[in-house]
Structures are given as C-alpha cells and as structure tokens.
Amino acid sequence: MGVLKFLALAAVAVAAPVEERAKKPKSFLKEVGNSTWVLGNQIWNVTQNRQYANKLFYKGSDRVGKAVGHYVSYNGAASDLNWTSAVIADSGSDWINVKFTAKEGDFHWVIYDDLPGAYQYFVNHALPTLGEFRTLWRLDNASFPRGRTNIKDGVLPALDEYRGATNVQDETWQKADGSFLTKYDWSAFVRDMDFYGVYGDEVGSWYFNPGKDYYNGDQLKQELMVHRESKTGDAVQLNMIHGTHYQALSRDVFADGKVWGPWLWYLNDGSKDDAAKRAEEEEGAWPYKWFEDKAYQSRGKIQGKLILSDGRPAAGAAVFLGDNNSNLSTLDQGKDYYYTTYADSDGKFDIHDIRTGTYALYAWGNGGKIADVTTNFTQNEVVIREGKNTNLKDLTWKVTDKKDRIFQIGDFDRKTDGFKLSGPTPFEHGRISKCPANLTYTVGTSKAADWCFGQALNGTWSIVFPVKAVPSAAKLTVSLAGFSQGTSATVLLNNVKVGNITSASLVNSQDTYRGATRAGEWRLLEFPVTKEGLKQGDNRIDVKVEKASQWRGWLWDSILLEGI
Numbered sequence: 001m002g003v004l005k006f007l008a009l010a011a012v013a014v015a016a017p018v019e020e021r022a023k024k025p026k027s028f029l030k031e032v033g034n035s036t037w038v039l040g041n042q043i044w045n046v047t048q049n050r051q052y053a054n055k056l057f058y059k060g061s062d063r064v065g066k067a068v069g070h071y072v073s074y075n076g077a078a079s080d081l082n083w084t085s086a087v088i089a090d091s092g093s094d095w096i097n098v099k100f101t102a103k104e105g106d107f108h109w110v111i112y113d114d115l116p117g118a119y120q121y122f123v124n125h126a127l128p129t130l131g132e133f134r135t136l137w138r139l140d141n142a143s144f145p146r147g148r149t150n151i152k153d154g155v156l157p158a159l160d161e162y163r164g165a166t167n168v169q170d171e172t173w174q175k176a177d178g179s180f181l182t183k184y185d186w187s188a189f190v191r192d193m194d195f196y197g198v199y200g201d202e203v204g205s206w207y208f209n210p211g212k213d214y215y216n217g218d219q220l221k222q223e224l225m226v227h228r229e230s231k232t233g234d235a236v237q238l239n240m241i242h243g244t245h246y247q248a249l250s251r252d253v254f255a256d257g258k259v260w261g262p263w264l265w266y267l268n269d270g271s272k273d274d275a276a277k278r279a280e281e282e283e284g285a286w287p288y289k290w291f292e293d294k295a296y297q298s299r300g301k302i303q304g305k306l307i308l309s310d311g312r313p314a315a316g317a318a319v320f321l322g323d324n325n326s327n328l329s330t331l332d333q334g335k336d337y338y339y340t341t342y343a344d345s346d347g348k349f350d351i352h353d354i355r356t357g358t359y360a361l362y363a364w365g366n367g368g369k370i371a372d373v374t375t376n377f378t379q380n381e382v383v384i385r386e387g388k389n390t391n392l393k394d395l396t397w398k399v400t401d402k403k404d405r406i407f408q409i410g411d412f413d414r415k416t417d418g419f420k421l422s423g424p425t426p427f428e429h430g431r432i433s434k435c436p437a438n439l440t441y442t443v444g445t446s447k448a449a450d451w452c453f454g455q456a457l458n459g460t461w462s463i464v465f466p467v468k469a470v471p472s473a474a475k476l477t478v479s480l481a482g483f484s485q486g487t488s489a490t491v492l493l494n495n496v497k498v499g500n501i502t503s504a505s506l507v508n509s510q511d512t513y514r515g516a517t518r519a520g521e522w523r524l525l526e527f528p529v530t531k532e533g534l535k536q537g538d539n540r541i542d543v544k545v546e547k548a549s550q551w552r553g554w555l556w557d558s559i560l561l562e563g564i
C-alpha cells in the first residue's frame with residue numbers, strides 16, 4: 001500500500017514539469033486574524049484591517065508609521081468602507097487579484113510578483129447617491145516630505161506651521177507674516193495630470209490614472225491631489241475618483257457594476273524621472289489588456305469636424321463626450337464614463353478607446369481663433385459600437401454674427417486667462433482680494449490685462465465703450481469662469497439696472513474661496529438691452545458690488561455686448 005501511494009505521488013510529480021510547478025505567483029494574501037490580512041509580494045506588503053491598511057512595508061521600513069494608512073471612503077471620513085472579507089479572486093503565474101468586499105462594492109488589488117505597487121480598481125454594487133468617492137493613502141511624513149503634481153512640486157508645509165497660524169476658514173490658516181497655508185494650493189486640473197504623489201529621498205508613492213474615463217467632469221474638473229493633514233501631520237496622497245471640489249453640483253447615482261480604474265499605485269525610490277517614465281508606459285498600455293472585464297474591453301472610436309455656422313473651423317474647441325440627454329453642465333456630469341479632447345486648427349477631432357454606449361457630444365470655445373464664440377455645440381444620441389469608428393463627419397455649430405459685436409473683454413473660453421493676476425499659478429488663496437475694488441476699462445484703449453481675473457470687493461468696475469449706430473436691440477453676455485456665493489452685484493447700463501450677479505440666482509461653487517484663480521463652475525448670464533438703453537457716442541456699463549464677503553465673488557471669463 002505504502003509503496004503504491006509513493007509511486008502514485010512520484011508519477012504526479014513527474015507529470016508536472018518543474019517550470020510549471022515553479023510558475024505559482026509569489027504575490028500573496030494571508031489572513032492573519034479577525035478582519036486582518038497581509039497582502040503584497042517580495043517587494044512590499046500591506047496590513048489591511050477592517051477599515052484601514054495601517055502598515056506598508058517597503059525598502060526596510062513601515063511607510064505608514066503613525067499615519068492612518070490606506071482606505072476607501074465616500075462623503076467624508078464618516079463613511080470609510082468596512083471590508084467584510086478578502087479572497088484571491090483570480091490569479092496567473094506571476095500575479096494575484098485580491099478582492100476586498102464591502103457592502104457598497106469590491107476593491108481590488110492586482111499584484112504582480114515584480115511590481116513595486118499594485119493596480120487597483122473598485123466595482124460598484126451599492127454605493128449610495130453621492131458626490132465624493134475616493135481612495136487614499138495617509139503616509140509616514142518623514143518618508144514622504146514632499147508632494148508633486150503636474151503644476152506644483154515641493155515640501156508639504158510642516159504641521160508646526162499650521163499650529164503657529166490662525167485658522168481663517170476651513171483648512172485655511174493665516175501665518176504671522178500674512179501669508180496663507182491651505183491644502184487647496186495642492187489642487188490641479190485632473191484631466192491634465194500626468195502623475196502625482198508624495199516622495200522623499202528614500203521612497204516615493206505615486207498614482208498613475210491613465211485613460212481617466214471613470215472620473216467625473218470635463219476638461220475643467222479640478223481636485224485636491226496631495227496635502228499635509230492639518231490635524232495629524234500625515235502626508236496625504238488622494239485619489240479623488242469622484243470629486244465635488246470646484247463645482248456647483250456633484251450628486252450621482254451609479255449603476256451596479258460601474259468600475260473605477262484600474263489605476264496604478266506605484267512605489268519607487270523617490271525618483272520623479274522614474275515615475276514620469278512609468279506614467280508614460282501606463283498611458284501607452286491603456287486600456288489595460290490584462291483586465292478581463294467584458295464591458296471595459298468593449299470600446300470604439302469617434303471622429304468628426306466642427307464647423308461654425310459662419311464658415312470658420314471650430315479651431316481648438318474643447319470637445320467632451322458625456323451624458324446623453326442631460327440637463328447637467330458638462331462639469332457636473334459624473335454617473336458614467338467621460339472622454340475629452342480638443343479640436344485641431346481645422347476643427348477636426350477624434351477620440352479612441354471609448355466604452356461602447358450612447359453619449360452626447362459637447363463642444364465649446366477654448367479661446368484662440370474662436371475666442372468670440374459664445375454658443376456651444378451639443379449633439380445627443382451619439383452611439384459608440386464595439387470595434388467601430390463613429391464618423392460624425394461635418395457638424396455645424398451655430399454662432400452669432402461677429403459683426404454685431406459692440407465690445408468684448410476677454411476670450412470666451414470658460415477661463416480667466418489673459419486677465420490681470422490670472423496667473424502664474426491656477427490656485428492661490430486670497431489672490432482675488434488683490435484685484436481692485438474699482439476699475440475702469442475703456443474699449444479701444446484698454447487691454448484684457450487691465451481687467452482683473454476676479455471680483456470680490458465692494459466697488460464698481462466700469463466699462464466705457466463707444467456706439468456708432470444704436471442697434472434695435474442688444475444682449476449683454478456675462479460669462480463667469482466661476483462663482484462663490486456671498487458677494488453680489490448690480491449690472492447697470494448708463495446708470496439703469498439691466499442685470500445682476502447674485503446668490504439668489506446662482507448656486508454656490510467653492511471656486512473663489514478655495515483659491516481657484518483660473519476656472520471653476522462656468523456660468524452664463526444673458527441680459528437683454530433695449531434700443532433706449534444705448535446711445536450714440538460713449539456709453540457705460542457698471543458692475544457694482546454692493547454686498548461683499550471676503551474671498552467670495554466670481555472669476556471672469558468674458559463680458560460682451562452684441563446687437564441682436
């Protein structure tokens with residue numbers, strides 16, 4: 001009996017070639033106690049508890065230390081997901097796919113044996129209607145003293161700096177020298193991001209989000225990326241996969257099965273060059289072939305050419321593929337998947353690797369040769385089919401007649417670009433207070449740079465403009481690149497009220513008080529002007545602020561008057 005058993009085992013051993021037996025993933029998931037697991041590979045490992053992964057071993061040390069670690073949460077810290085089980089859901093010869101289950105959905109870590117980091121994604125099952133949904137790392141601040149985004153790179157301000165300063169607003173402090181400390185300085189336009197993270201001399205922790213189609217919002221969507229936690233001092237690396245910052249409305253219902261990701265969380269020795277190189281490789285590998293998800297792999301493409309109704313090509317227009325038949329602004333859309341690009345100088349555009357489905361195509365001017373265009377383009381019922389190219393051919397975009405324009409200040413591009421103080425950086429707390437209380441712009445002699453990017457102080461901004469021939473009727477268009485409630489203005493034409501900018505008719509967005517200086521939630525206000533309101537010769541428009549709250553007001557995109 002014993003001999004037979006031995007022979008049988010030997011036969012099995014001979015049948016399985018040595019290479020195949022060796023081809024078992026070295027990456028692992030181990031349950032080490034009640035709701036505690038260790039997962040990782042030979043390079044790193046993480047200890048995951050019911051809510052927080054509070055240990056990250058990498059390069060010989062625990063890189064979480066006294067910080068909170070890794071978690072997934074929605075609508076603030078009260079809603080951190082609780083993991084009820086963990087399993088290896090799938091595996092290959094050199095990788096495992098670990099699935100953590102919470103009642104809201106499943107969080108996956110795809111761990112390759114030789115990868116310093118992991119691909120991660122979340123599959124929704126029962127998330128509530130929400131605005132904010134994120135994954136994040138709160139890491140050891142000695143290992144990760146610096147932060148890097150595509151627009152900001154430097155040492156995260158020390159916790160001591162916060163302790164010595166006066167809190168003036170949520171997450172905003174004023175130092176003795178008058179300057180401000182705020183986490184919102186570390187915000188960025190999410191769709192422009194190449195890579196970001198926190199790093200030091202020994203280690204770096206990075207996020208690469210190629211594709212970005214699971215993010216909410218359009219080209220102007222901004223989010224907080226990294227920061228110093230102002231209570232504990234943790235180095236924070238956010239992954240705001242559905243954000244609420246710098247927009248008026250973000251409340252979405254998600255279908256069971258909506259997938260965020262996969263993105264790559266990547267560890268290295270702190271080298272930004274290495275991170276940049278890896279980020280490029282990830283972008284090139286997107287959509288990931290290894291991700292065996294039918295809906296994820298089912299993609300098609302689109303092309304078209306946008307032509308303005310006056311015959312000009314829609315040069316450089318912002319193009320957005322978003323929700324079909326939606327009443328939300330392109331920035332506020334967020335339940336599904338979104339794609340962005342810009343048209344070329346001929347108005348041509350194309351987008352590849354779009355998840356199949358029914359979308360709407362939206363376009364708006366992004367300055368340059370079509371900075372005068374105030375209208376937008378929308379076409380519903382744009383169907384993307386698997387492996388197919390949806391060729392929309394020539395698309396006509398209705399615009400108003402340029403020759404009826406009486407004046408225009410600033411490019412119509414949903415951004416403050418070109419105005420005084422609009423740069424050099426797109427975020428700075430309190431910069432809006434540096435714009436003057438009173439200002440006069442004279443059409444014909446003043447330049448866009450004489451108008452300031454934002455208005456938030458009691459006072460009057462006047463536009464003096466000549467009219468040669470009074471039109472039978474006109475329209476004043478006030479385009480705001482952003483608006484925060486608390487400051488209101490009356491708009492007067494030759495001392496007669498024609499409109500207003502008020503909290504009574506515009507909902508709040510965090511734009512101006514959270515330090516956005518380039519863009520926020522775009523608003524379009526149109527005020528009719530009668531023939532009697534205008535006169536031949538010099539006329540004057542006043543934007544008169546009569547109620548002001550500190551740091552609250554609006555970002556200017558453009559203001560223009562045209563005959564209709």
Ligand SMILES: *[C@@H]1O[C@H](CO)[C@@H](O)[C@H](O)[C@H]1NC(C)=O
Nearest residue numbers: 033034035036049050051082
């Ligand atoms: C496991 O932990 C949970 C929550 O911390 C607790 O309610 C439960 O009693 C624990 N179970 C065991 C077997 O220790």
Ligand SMILES: *[C@@H]1O[C@H](CO)[C@@H](O)[C@H](O)[C@H]1NC(C)=O
Nearest residue numbers: 030038044045057058060061
């Ligand atoms: C995790 O890494 C640490 C440090 O390298 C090591 O001591 C520990 O054994 C690892 N844990 C597992 C479960 O492999």
Ligand SMILES: *[C@@H]1O[C@H](CO)[C@@H](O)[C@H](O)[C@H]1NC(C)=O
Nearest residue numbers: 051074078079080081082104
């Ligand atoms: C997770 O559990 C904690 C502690 O029991 C609880 O406070 C929290 O609300 C739970 N999170 C969710 C999303 O239910």
Ligand SMILES: *[C@@H]1O[C@H](CO)[C@@H](O)[C@H](O)[C@H]1NC(C)=O
Nearest residue numbers: 066141158159160232233234
């Ligand atoms: C790092 O965090 C500790 C608390 O864990 C805090 O005392 C210290 O000030 C922080 N360091 C920095 C540079 O913020």
Ligand SMILES: *[C@@H]1O[C@H](CO)[C@@H](O)[C@H](O)[C@H]1NC(C)=O
Nearest residue numbers: 324325326358359380381382
């Ligand atoms: C798309 O929107 C149009 C309205 O513009 C509507 O008639 C149509 O049913 C929608 N299609 C789908 C698939 O939802």
Ligand SMILES: *[C@@H]1O[C@H](CO)[C@@H](O)[C@H](O)[C@H]1NC(C)=O
Nearest residue numbers: 249324325326327328329332
């Ligand atoms: C938009 O449409 C939804 C239903 O699709 C409705 O609940 C909501 O009130 C509408 N919002 C606005 C601003 O019209």
Ligand SMILES: *[C@@H]1O[C@H](CO)[C@@H](O)[C@H](O)[C@H]1NC(C)=O
Nearest residue numbers: 328329330362375376378524
């Ligand atoms: C298009 O422009 C109209 C006003 O002309 C505006 O009400 C609407 O919100 C814009 N649509 C988008 C999707 O930007």
Ligand SMILES: *[C@@H]1O[C@H](CO)[C@@H](O)[C@H](O)[C@H]1NC(C)=O
Nearest residue numbers: 436437438439457458459460
């Ligand atoms: C703005 O102009 C008004 C009216 O002339 C004047 O009362 C006010 O002092 C001016 N504000 C500043 C800051 O100069």
Ligand SMILES: *[C@@H]1O[C@H](CO)[C@@H](O)[C@H](O)[C@H]1NC(C)=O
Nearest residue numbers: 499500501502504505525526
């Ligand atoms: C402000 O303007 C809006 C139109 O943009 C109008 O509906 C509203 O009545 C005005 N409010 C006041 C107080 O003038």
Ligand SMILES: *[C@@H]1O[C@H](CO)[C@@H](O)[C@H](O)[C@H]1NC(C)=O
Nearest residue numbers: 457458545546547548549550
């Ligand atoms: C703006 O002027 C109004 C009315 O004149 C006044 O009540 C308010 O305090 C002023 N606000 C600021 C910030 O000066």
